Amino acid sequence: MSARPQDLEVRLPDRPGALADLGQALGGRGVSLEGGGVFTHEGQAVAHYLVDDGPTALAAVVAARLGPAVVRDVAMTRLDQETPGQLGALARLLGDAGVNVRVQYSDHAGNLVLLAADEHTALCRDVLERWERG
Structure with missing residues (x-):
């Protein structure tokens, strides 16, 4: 677990169910979302969520083959x-x-x-x- 909460950014695929896939992938790895949301700009959905365990969150997104993702300090x-x-x-x-x-x-x-x-x-x-x- 990281010393500080981190932001998980995920560029979600443009399809129904992408948010459900993200939530299930994170929940399945025990990652709790502490804040944030999904925002769409010019047709691109980007999720930003505050997580206590950035490395596990990132691994969950990669394993689920969701869009590009990165974890950053906040x-x-x-x-x-x-x-x-x-x-x-x-x-x-x-x-x-x-x-x-x-x-x-x-x-x-x-x-x-x-x-x-x-x-x-x-x-x-x-x-x-x-x-x-x-």
């Missing part, structure tokens, strides 16, 4: 849900620091999950630490 924080503008304020700090955020979603506990460009993950975590300190 950065996570909390936003004050009662304060409008929190996402914009944090995103501005990230952008001003040069962090390219590629994917953003929430986990089941309401944490903000950010997938930055690989070379920006450490910098993203630094910005989030400053954000959390206020």
Whole structure:
């Protein structure tokens, strides 16, 4: 198991049942989905799910012969849900620091999950630490 949750990205085949195949492949290996979803853009379905065991999740996808897949590290924080503008304020700090955020979603506990460009993950975590300190 990884020390931190990771993002599993899977480019799903364009056919009925592809999402079911993904869910069954992961569930069959004991991989729990902690947040994320499937998004379609220009006819391409891409799943992004937060998983606690990235290597096992990736192995399950490969064994099921689903689309190309990759596991990446994420950065996570909390936003004050009662304060409008929190996402914009944090995103501005990230952008001003040069962090390219590629994917953003929430986990089941309401944490903000950010997938930055690989070379920006450490910098993203630094910005989030400053954000959390206020």
